Amino acid sequence: MKFFIRRAVFYVITAWAAVTLNFFIPRLLPGDPVQSLLSRYQGNIDVNAVKSLRVLFGLDSQKPLWQQYFDYFGQLFHGDLGISLQSFPTPVSEIIGQSLPWTIGLVGMSTIIAFVLGTLLGIVLGWHRGTKWDALIPLTTFFSSVPYFWIALIAIAVFGVNLGWFPLSGSYSPDVMPGLNMSFIASVCYYSFLPALTIVISSIAGWILGMRNMIVTVSSEDYVTVAQAKGLPESDVMFHYAARNAILPQISGFALSLGFVVSGTLVMEQVFSYQGIGYRLLQATSNNDYPLMQGIFLIITFSVLIANILADIVYALLDPRTRKEA
Structure with a gap:
C-alpha cells in the first residue's frame, strides 16, 4: 500500500508542476497573442475589443499574476482549455477532440502491434x-537506425507514386460521408495503411532488440536452469520463466510509448498530411497559437502520466519485489 501511496503523491506533484509550467511558459515567450489575432483579422475586429480579448485569453494585465494562475486552474477543472487563435473563436477542447481520435486510432494501434510483434520475435530470437x-538481427539493427520519416518517404515513393496502390496524403477519401458506416471505415483504414506501416517498421526493431537482449541475460539465471532441469516443456520455460522476467523493462x-501516442508521430503526420494531434501541434507552433499549444502540451503531459501510472501498477503486479522495496 505504501508503494501506491508514494507513487500517487509523486504523480500529483508532477501533474501540478506540469500545469504550472504550462501556465508560465507561454507568458514568457516573446510576442503578444492578442495583437497577433488583431493583425490577422485586421478590419474585422474592433480595436476597442483588445481588453475583452485579453480577458478571454486569460491575459488581463489588470489582474495580478497569482490571480491569473488560480483562474487558470479553475478553467482546467471545468474543462476549459481556452480559445484557439488560428481558429478563433473555436474552443481548444473542440479542436483537440476532433484530432485526438485520429492519432489514438493510428499511432496507438500501430504502437501496440509493433510492441506485441517485436516482443514475441525478441523472445524467439533471444531463446x-x-x-x-540470428540472421534477422542485422535486418532489425538496420531498421532501428533508419529515421522513420525516411521510411515514410520511401513508402510514399514506392507504394503511392510508382505503384499507385495507396493515396499520398489525407485521412479518408473526400468522396465518402464521415460516420459509422462501412464506406467511411474502409476509407480510413485504406488511407492509414501507409502511415501505420511506417510506424510499425520503424519501431518494431527496437522492441525486438530490447527483448532479445533481456532474454539472453535472463536465460542464464538459476531459476531458468532449474526449470529446464525439471523437464518442463521448452515453451513453458521460455514464456513463463524467462519471458515473464525479461519483459519488465519492456x-x-x-x-512511455503509449503516453507519447497522444503527441502523435509529428513528422509522420506532416509527411502524410494526416489530421492528428501532432499535425495540429505543428500548425499551432507555426501560427503562434499559444492556447492550442498549451492545451496540446497539457494533454500530452497527462497522457504520459497516466501511462506511467498504469505501468507502475502492471510492474508491481508482475514483480512483487518493487512493492517490498518501496
Whole structure:
C-alpha cells in the first residue's frame, strides 16, 4: 500500500508542476497573442475589443499574476482549455477532440502491434540465439537506425507514386460521408495503411532488440536452469520463466510509448498530411497559437502520466519485489 501511496503523491506533484509550467511558459515567450489575432483579422475586429480579448485569453494585465494562475486552474477543472487563435473563436477542447481520435486510432494501434510483434520475435530470437534466427538481427539493427520519416518517404515513393496502390496524403477519401458506416471505415483504414506501416517498421526493431537482449541475460539465471532441469516443456520455460522476467523493462518502455501516442508521430503526420494531434501541434507552433499549444502540451503531459501510472501498477503486479522495496 505504501508503494501506491508514494507513487500517487509523486504523480500529483508532477501533474501540478506540469500545469504550472504550462501556465508560465507561454507568458514568457516573446510576442503578444492578442495583437497577433488583431493583425490577422485586421478590419474585422474592433480595436476597442483588445481588453475583452485579453480577458478571454486569460491575459488581463489588470489582474495580478497569482490571480491569473488560480483562474487558470479553475478553467482546467471545468474543462476549459481556452480559445484557439488560428481558429478563433473555436474552443481548444473542440479542436483537440476532433484530432485526438485520429492519432489514438493510428499511432496507438500501430504502437501496440509493433510492441506485441517485436516482443514475441525478441523472445524467439533471444531463446534460440546462435541459430539461423540470428540472421534477422542485422535486418532489425538496420531498421532501428533508419529515421522513420525516411521510411515514410520511401513508402510514399514506392507504394503511392510508382505503384499507385495507396493515396499520398489525407485521412479518408473526400468522396465518402464521415460516420459509422462501412464506406467511411474502409476509407480510413485504406488511407492509414501507409502511415501505420511506417510506424510499425520503424519501431518494431527496437522492441525486438530490447527483448532479445533481456532474454539472453535472463536465460542464464538459476531459476531458468532449474526449470529446464525439471523437464518442463521448452515453451513453458521460455514464456513463463524467462519471458515473464525479461519483459519488465519492456513494460516501462511501452508505457512511455503509449503516453507519447497522444503527441502523435509529428513528422509522420506532416509527411502524410494526416489530421492528428501532432499535425495540429505543428500548425499551432507555426501560427503562434499559444492556447492550442498549451492545451496540446497539457494533454500530452497527462497522457504520459497516466501511462506511467498504469505501468507502475502492471510492474508491481508482475514483480512483487518493487512493492517490498518501496
